[in-house]
Amino acid sequence: MEARHFLKVTDLAKAEVETVLIAAASWKKQPLGSVLQGKTVALVFGKPSTRTRVSFSVGVYQLGGMPLALSEQELQMRRSESIEDTARVLSRYVDAIVIRTFAQRDVEDLAAHATVPVINALTDDDHPCQALTDVFTFRERFPDASGRKIVYLGDGNNVAASLAEACALTGIDICLSVPEGYDLPPGKMTEIQTLANANGTGFQVERDPTAAVAGASALYTDVWISMGQESDSAKVEALRPYQLNDDLLRRARPEAIALHCLPAHRGDEITDEVMDGPRSAVFDQAENRLHVQKALMSFLLEGDRR
Ligand code: CP
Numbered sequence: 001m002e003a004r005h006f007l008k009v010t011d012l013a014k015a016e017v018e019t020v021l022i023a024a025a026s027w028k029k030q031p032l033g034s035v036l037q038g039k040t041v042a043l044v045f046g047k048p049s050t051r052t053r054v055s056f057s058v059g060v061y062q063l064g065g066m067p068l069a070l071s072e073q074e075l076q077m078r079r080s081e082s083i084e085d086t087a088r089v090l091s092r093y094v095d096a097i098v099i100r101t102f103a104q105r106d107v108e109d110l111a112a113h114a115t116v117p118v119i120n121a122l123t124d125d126d127h128p129c130q131a132l133t134d135v136f137t138f139r140e141r142f143p144d145a146s147g148r149k150i151v152y153l154g155d156g157n158n159v160a161a162s163l164a165e166a167c168a169l170t171g172i173d174i175c176l177s178v179p180e181g182y183d184l185p186p187g188k189m190t191e192i193q194t195l196a197n198a199n200g201t202g203f204q205v206e207r208d209p210t211a212a213v214a215g216a217s218a219l220y221t222d223v224w225i226s227m228g229q230e231s232d233s234a235k236v237e238a239l240r241p242y243q244l245n246d247d248l249l250r251r252a253r254p255e256a257i258a259l260h261c262l263p264a265h266r267g268d269e270i271t272d273e274v275m276d277g278p279r280s281a282v283f284d285q286a287e288n289r290l291h292v293q294k295a296l297m298s299f300l301l302e303g304d305r306r
């Protein structure tokens, strides 16, 4: 049987996303299981991580398996062993590979040559595990999520791209409030629009953050300078009006929540008042990575089995 990979949100069909999210709720209630008994999951990290590394490690352990944390810098891959050979070799030892690196292309090459499931734990282009969790967290707060709107404020980055795809796929309206010059790549915008059209979901770009947040049920932001990018003062200035602060949150729906994938640069893209305020769901969101990724691993490795 061909290994199933999860390199971008749309590697799961809409119905499969629903299956994973239902299972995640079940794992949240009853955390321990044995679906990974006797199995090893390699966790390859080429960029820093707190949530992803820890939630995958703990998740694999809670499912009865063994997480094997590997830094990309310490693998022969870094000394020019090809990604293809790394994929072939790791597949002989482990039952799944979770990888965080720079180029999406590298993750695709790894998956093309692996015989075990490969999970994208963040690239420069995508952060699909985060996006599944974001939908889960939004629905946890709003069981009537369909047709409600999430507004993403800030840089058109990996998190924004995967979030928009996940919303378009699951019936949540998504608005990107991003300054000119920091949009998602045109190819991504087209993919998201196509997905939104196919699912009857709203997808908008609104440059004016004050106009964007009207009617929103969640305001979401992420760091202005992502890992691997150089600090850029022009970018920071362009993004300042998009800060998730109390003023913007007040203009959203009264029940609206604040989301952030974390790590946060408090005082830049989000204020302390919002992060620590009563409408912040950011730490639930961080916790939910664990539950959703357990459901995802169970699905990819074992099919629809809790
Ligand atoms: N949100 C997220 O992926 O966090 P880490 O970079 O800490 O893994």
Ligand code: NVA
Pocket: 122, 157, 158, 159, 222, 223, 225, 226, 227, 261, 262, 263
């Ligand atoms: N956009 C951020 C997300 C971190 C989880 C980055 O790539 O650094």
